Amino acid sequence: MPEGPSIVLLKEEVDQFTGKQVIAVCGNSKIDQSRLLNKKVIAFNSWGKHFLICFKGFALRIHFLMFGSYRINEKKDSPIRLGLTFKKGEINFYACAIKYLEGDVSTHYDFSSDVMNDEWNPKNAKAKLKAIPETLICDALLEQDIFSGVGNIIKNEVLYRVRVHPESKVGKIPAPKIKKLLDETRIYSFQFLDWKRNYELKKHWLAHTKKTCLRCNNSLIKKYTGVKKRRSFICENCQQLY
DNA sequence: TATAATGTTTGAAC
């Protein structure tokens, strides 16, 4: 479920509840559920993969991790982690991590690192990359403080598109290539959003889960790369190792 | 049916 664009879609789906009052709360979440009762949702927000429900003076942070899910105005056949009922409709969350954030969400997040946010600032990301020259780019792209919202799919697709080997050291990648990579991260994330919206995301994968390179027809190598050991799909012919 | 997968936090071990 995760990756930033999916959270943007969730925000769109729950927009119908903006300004509405929570009239019932349920679920197996250990948070203080009574705190939410009769509270009005001020706004839905997000930072990377964090989904934020803002109330007066605090917010609820929901992280879907690997397997989390949700249903709007319906239930699925598994235990509800947290369910919010409104006068007209409901939101149900499953298998996610939930916690309260006190005060305004802006005090908790730097939105300029969120690749889906209007405030996204590639210059900040560039500076953060400069500070970690020894880090492999496959790890750097998954760093949420640098590229909030980027997950393993976006990582693989971006690296394939800009022809950079996942195991390249950040400090060795030429500046123009870094620029391209920053640009493509933003571009692909929004393509991801469009494609996901139309249920055709997988159709557009060029590298992720693929077996052959569509550019040179070589076999793609599947390898668990970097400190994070997430799988990468690599064309050793087309992707430059720096 | 076993396995792997769009992820992160925690706490022990080094």
Next chain:
DNA sequence: AGTTCAAACATTAT
């Protein structure tokens, strides 16, 4: 004190 690592959590498609 830093890092490294396994474990934990949890669901679903292949």
